[in-house]
Amino acid sequence: MIGRKPDRAASGPDRGQTTLDFAVAMGIFLTTVLFVLAYAPTMFDPFAGGTGTKLVVADRAATTLSADVLAASTAQPGVLSKACVVGFFEDGGDQGRIDSECPAEINDVTDLDETLSLDGRNANVTVHKLERGSTSTPDPLTFDWNDGDIDWSGDSIELARQNSGSIETDVAVATRTVSIEGEQYRLTVRVW
Amino acid sequence: MRAQAHTVEAFAAAVLVVSGLVFATQVAAVTPLSASTSNQHIENQQQATVEGLLATSAENGDLRAAVVDWNASADGGDGAFTGAPDSGIYATGPSNDFGAALNDTLSSREVAFNVVVRYPEGDGTDTEPMVRMGEPSDNAVSATRTVALFDDEAPGGFYAPDTDPDSELYAVVEVEVIAWRK
Numbered sequence: 001m002i003g004r005k006p007d008r009a010a011s012g013p014d015r016g017q018t019t020l021d022f023a024v025a026m027g028i029f030l031t032t033v034l035f036v037l038a039y040a041p042t043m044f045d046p047f048a049g050g051t052g053t054k055l056v057v058a059d060r061a062a063t064t065l066s067a068d069v070l071a072a073s074t075a076q077p078g079v080l081s082k083a084c085v086v087g088f089f090e091d092g093g094d095q096g097r098i099d100s101e102c103p104a105e106i107n108d109v110t111d112l113d114e115t116l117s118l119d120g121r122n123a124n125v126t127v128h129k130l131e132r133g134s135t136s137t138p139d140p141l142t143f144d145w146n147d148g149d150i151d152w153s154g155d156s157i158e159l160a161r162q163n164s165g166s167i168e169t170d171v172a173v174a175t176r177t178v179s180i181e182g183e184q185y186r187l188t189v190r191v192w
Numbered sequence: 193m194r195a196q197a198h199t200v201e202a203f204a205a206a207v208l209v210v211s212g213l214v215f216a217t218q219v220a221a222v223t224p225l226s227a228s229t230s231n232q233h234i235e236n237q238q239q240a241t242v243e244g245l246l247a248t249s250a251e252n253g254d255l256r257a258a259v260v261d262w263n264a265s266a267d268g269g270d271g272a273f274t275g276a277p278d279s280g281i282y283a284t285g286p287s288n289d290f291g292a293a294l295n296d297t298l299s300s301r302e303v304a305f306n307v308v309v310r311y312p313e314g315d316g317t318d319t320e321p322m323v324r325m326g327e328p329s330d331n332a333v334s335a336t337r338t339v340a341l342f343d344d345e346a347p348g349g350f351y352a353p354d355t356d357p358d359s360e361l362y363a364v365v366e367v368e369v370i371a372w373r374k
Contacts (some may be wrong), residue, residue, distance in 0.1 A: 175237055177242075
C-alpha cells in the first residue's frame with residue numbers, strides 16, 4: 001500500500017507567511033491600480049479647454065468680423081472697410097448702410113446674435129488701440145467720421161457693441177489685429 | 193517560496209500597469225508633464241493677431257518700408273537695418289512704424305518675438321534677421337507674409353541681390369514673425 005505523505009502544502013511550517021505576503025502583494029497592486037485610475041483622466045485636461053464651446057464661438061466670431069463681415073475684401077483679412085465698420089457699430093447696426101456701401105454681402109447686422117451665430121450667448125465686440133491699456137477692459141475708440149469720404153453726417157460713434165447688459169462672467173476672449181484707413185487697431189470679441 | 197511569489201507577482205503586475213501609463217504619456221503630444229507656458233486657445237489668438245499685424249502692415253506700407261530700411265554703411269560696411277545696435281539686429285521693435293506696431297501688439301503684452309526676412313540668393317534662400325529677442329519656446333507661433341520689392345525701392349548695398357536685373361522686379365522677400373509668451 002502506497003501511502004501518500006500528508007498534504008502539508010496547505011499548512012504547516014513550509015508555508016511561511018503566505019497570508020501576510022498575499023496581503024502586501026494585494027496592497028501594492030491595488031495602490032498602483034487606484035493611482036493609475038486617478039491619474040489617467042488628468043492626462044486629458046490640456047485638451048478639455050475648460051470653458052466649453054465659448055472659446056470656439058469667440059474665435060469664430062472674431063474671424064467672421066475681421067475677415068468677412070467688416071473686411072474691405074476677403075482677400076485681405078484684417079483690413080476693414082470704413083463703411084462696414086460704421087454700419088456695424090452705428091446704433092446697433094445699420095443694415096441700410098451695410099447694403100449700400102459695404103462690400104460684404106450679409107443679411108443682417110442689426111441682430112448681433114444672428115450675425116455672429118452666438119446661439120443665445122452674450123457677446124461684446126470692441127475696437128480699441130493696439131497697445132495695452134491700463135485697465136483690463138479697454139476703452140473703445142470713438143471716431144468722428146465727418147471728415148472721411150463716406151457720407152456720414154451723424155455724431156461720432158463708439159466702436160463697441162454688445163447684445164446684453166448682463167455682468168460678464170467666465171469670459172472667453174478672442175483678438176485680431178485690424179486696420180481702418182491704414183491705422184492699426186485691435187478687435188476684441190468677448191463671449192460669456 | 194510560494195509566499196514570496198505573491199509579492200513578486202504583485203510587483204510585476206504593478207510595473208506592467210505603470211509602464212502602460214508611462215507609454216501612454218510619452219506617445220501623447222500634450223500631457224500635464226509637458227513643459228508649456230501656453231494653451232491651444234492662446235496660441236491660436238497669438239497666431240491670428242500676428243497674421244493680422246502682418247496683413248495690415250503690408251496693406252498700409254509699413255512692412256515694405258521696414259524691409260528696405262537698410263543702412264549700407266553700418267556695421268563696418270557690412271550694412272545693417274537703420275538704427276540697429278552694433279550687432280546689426282534689433283533687440284526690440286525697429287524704430288519705424290512696423291516696429292511700433294510690433295511693440296504695441298506684442299511687447300506691451302509680454303509676448304517676445306523674432307523677425308527674419310528671407311530672400312532669394314542664388315539657387316536657394318538666405319535669411320536676414322531683423323529682430324532677435326532670443327530662442328523661441330516650444331509654444332511659439334509664426335506667421336509669414338511675402339513682399340514684392342521693385343528696383344526703385346531697394347536701397348544701395350541692399351542685403352538681397354537683384355533676382356532679375358532685366359525686369360523692374362527686384363526680389364520677392366518673405367517676412368516671418370515668430371512670437372511666444374515670455
